[in-house]
Amino acid sequence: MIENSIPEKAFNIDYVLKTTTKHMLKSVNISIGKTFDRLPEFKNNPEKSLEVFSTLAILHKMRKNLDDTQYNYSGNIKEGATHGN
Secondary structure: OOOOOOOOOOOOHHHHHHHHHHHHHHHHHHHHHHHHHHHHHHOOOHHHHHHHHHHHHHHHHHHHHHHHHHHHOOOOOOOOOOOOO
16 A cells, blocks of 8 residues: 655645735735826826726725725634624
8 A cells, every 4th residue: 555645735724815815915006006106197198097097996996805805814714704794
């Protein structure tokens, strides 16, 4: 009989979800900063300015949703705790 000599890696749902959310938040925050920095480029272009503001609004909503998700999975997943709902 051949035994599996590879040690079993620990798995923790809280860690996976928290880490994933953290990385997603980082990416959204980078996008918000880069999008905001481009706003002056379009000061004479109302259509593009509107597009930039719309993009920022969506990114901020995404950040809010991720903040709520991160709160929900900050160790409270087993209890089914919710935040802001």
